[in-house]
Amino acid sequence: MIAVLKQGVSKQQIDNLCNWLKEQGVDVHISEGKYYTVLGLIGDTSKIDMELLEDLEIVDSVKRISEPFKSANRKFHPEDTVIEVGDLKIGGGNFQLIAGPCSVESEEQILEVAESVKASGATILRGGAFKPRTSPYDFQGLKADGIELLLEAKAKTGMPIITEIMNANHLPLFEHVDIIQVGARNMQNFELLKELGKIDKPILLKRGLANTLKELLMSAEYIMAGGNEKVILCERGIRTFETYTRNTLDLSAVPMLRELTHLPVVVDPSHATGIARLVKPMALAAAAAGADGIMIEVHNNPAKALCDGPQSLTPEQFKDVAGKIRKILEVVRE
Ligand code: PEP
Ligand code: MN
Numbered sequence: 001m002i003a004v005l006k007q008g009v010s011k012q013q014i015d016n017l018c019n020w021l022k023e024q025g026v027d028v029h030i031s032e033g034k035y036y037t038v039l040g041l042i043g044d045t046s047k048i049d050m051e052l053l054e055d056l057e058i059v060d061s062v063k064r065i066s067e068p069f070k071s072a073n074r075k076f077h078p079e080d081t082v083i084e085v086g087d088l089k090i091g092g093g094n095f096q097l098i099a100g101p102c103s104v105e106s107e108e109q110i111l112e113v114a115e116s117v118k119a120s121g122a123t124i125l126r127g128g129a130f131k132p133r134t135s136p137y138d139f140q141g142l143k144a145d146g147i148e149l150l151l152e153a154k155a156k157t158g159m160p161i162i163t164e165i166m167n168a169n170h171l172p173l174f175e176h177v178d179i180i181q182v183g184a185r186n187m188q189n190f191e192l193l194k195e196l197g198k199i200d201k202p203i204l205l206k207r208g209l210a211n212t213l214k215e216l217l218m219s220a221e222y223i224m225a226g227g228n229e230k231v232i233l234c235e236r237g238i239r240t241f242e243t244y245t246r247n248t249l250d251l252s253a254v255p256m257l258r259e260l261t262h263l264p265v266v267v268d269p270s271h272a273t274g275i276a277r278l279v280k281p282m283a284l285a286a287a288a289a290g291a292d293g294i295m296i297e298v299h300n301n302p303a304k305a306l307c308d309g310p311q312s313l314t315p316e317q318f319k320d321v322a323g324k325i326r327k328i329l330e331v332v333r334e
Contacts (some may be wrong), residue, residue, distance in 0.1 A: 001041040001048060001064050002076055009037060009058045017058065024048055029070065031077040036060070040076030042225075067260075069217040071224035072231070077262045083202050083230045085178050086160035088123055090202075090232060091264030091292050095329055098162060098266070098295035099318055100126035102308035103139065104146035112300045114153040116315035121322040124179070125150065125159040126295060130166045131307060132185045139306040147173050154178075162204060162295075168195035177201075184208050184236055184271070187219050197226020204266065204295075206234040213253055217261060232264045233257060234295065235286075237272030246274020246311070249282050254289040266293035270311045276302065279313055280321045287328040294325060 005014065014037060018028045021039070024047055029040035041048065045064070054062045065075055080092035090096045099122035104110045114125050129146025131139065142149065150161045160178035165171070166186060174180055179202045186192055187208035196203050203223055207216045220231045235254065237247025249272035257265045267286035269279045283294050299305045299312035313321065 001045040001050070001062065003039040003041065003053060003062045004060045005037040005039065005058050006060045007035055013058050014039075017056070021048070029076055031079070033079050036078075038076055038078065040070055040073070042070045067214075067217075069214070069221045069261075071229065072217045072220045072261045072263055074260060074262045079262060081229070081262045081264065083232060083264060085124065085202055088160060090266075093333075094292070095287075096123045096266075096293040097121060097322060097325065098124040098126050098293060099298045099322075101128075101299045101305065102270075102297050102312065103128040103131050103141050103306055104149050104163075105142070105306050107149055107152065109300060110149050110153045111156060113298055113315065114157045114159060116300070117298050117318055117322075118157050118159055120315070120319040121326065122298075122318075123159065124293075125153055125157065125161045126181075126297075127153075127161070127163055128307070129163050130170065132164070132166055132183050133307070144173050147177065151176055165192070165196075168192050171195065171199070174201075179204050179232070181234075182206060182219075187211055187216065190219075190222055193219055193222035194226055197223045197228045199228055200230070201228070202230040202232060203228065204232045204234050206236050206268070207238065207250075207253070209239045209247070211238070213256060213260065217257075220261070220263060232266055232293070233261070234266045234268055235272070235291075236268040245272075245278065247272050249273060249286075251282075251285055251289050254286065254291050258290060264292035265290075266295055267291040268295040270295070270297040270308070270313075274308075274311045276311055276313055276317070279311065280317070280324070283321050284324055284328050287325045288332060290332065296321065 027042040082092040099117040104127040131141035162179035164181040184206045240248040269282035297312045302309045302312040
């Protein structure tokens with residue numbers, strides 16, 4: 001249920017109303033916009049007398065909403081959420097370009113890729129340290145050493161870093177990581193999501209291989225319900241009957257999510273296609289569709305990459321794509 005308050009209500013009046021609502025067993029999420037304050041009533045709202053609430057002097061309107069996601073819902077929070085990542089912002093018209101290798105492989109590799117993607121306009125460095133691989137015999141990542149190398153690249157380039165977590169027990173290793181990624185395979189690892197809800201750090205939540213947008217939003221809700229509202233959603237392709245591409249990029253997810261939620265939305269055309277030559281057209285399409293960020297895998301020697309080489313761009317290819325993305329953004333922002 002949401003209650004839109006009349007313009008010009010005082011803080012005291014809002015506090016009194018929230019206390020009264022909380023006494024009736026619901027949590028209240030307050031969203032203060034430029035003109036209106038919207039209260040999101042979370043939990044069991046069946047005992048709330050809708051008519052009584054609507055009749056209150058300071059209440060403009062009350063609506064029951066059927067979507068099960070409350071914190072992530074744009075109806076509760078009409079304005080875009082802007083998330084701070086180091087000195088950068090993402091969401092609400094702030095676009096960030098994330099680039100780097102699938103996996104951190106060596107000091108030389110991550111530093112070389114970091115310097116080159118930064119020079120081409122990337123603003124956030126990615127690199128997997130803990131890798132979710134289909135086969136247990138494949139390279140599993142450099143783990144804690146990989147995070148150390150990312151931190152070294154961060155110190156050298158000044159770029160914030162993003163890397164994937166697979167186990168909540170590893171959280172202490174992520175202390176200086178700027179954005180924690182939850183990979184597609186862990187989108188519904190609810191215990192992990194609950195732990196990430198307890199920290200104060202941006203989380204990039206990838207859509208699962210076969211998950212609906214509602215399920216993605218419900219997973220975001222797990223993190224937000226714990227108190228961490230810094231969730232960035234990521235469309236990375238879903239599994240369909242098509243086999244020419246690794247996944248099928250659901251680009252309509254961008255405008256759809258924009259309607260459903262106030263959270264920033266990032267697109268990953270690398271995992272969505274699995275093919276380096278398809279990354280550029282899909283990245284440009286994502287920018288045109290209104291994504292708040294794009295994440296691209298870049299490797300200094302894709303042919304020798306320990307993970308996801310076929311979908312990785314060379315630094316030169318990335319430079320070309322980054323330049324074209326900037327041009328698309330100019331048009332989109334007009
Ligand atoms: C990744 O970003 O390297 C990754 C494993 O992505 P996904 O979870 O989308 O497969
Ligand atoms: Mn990858």
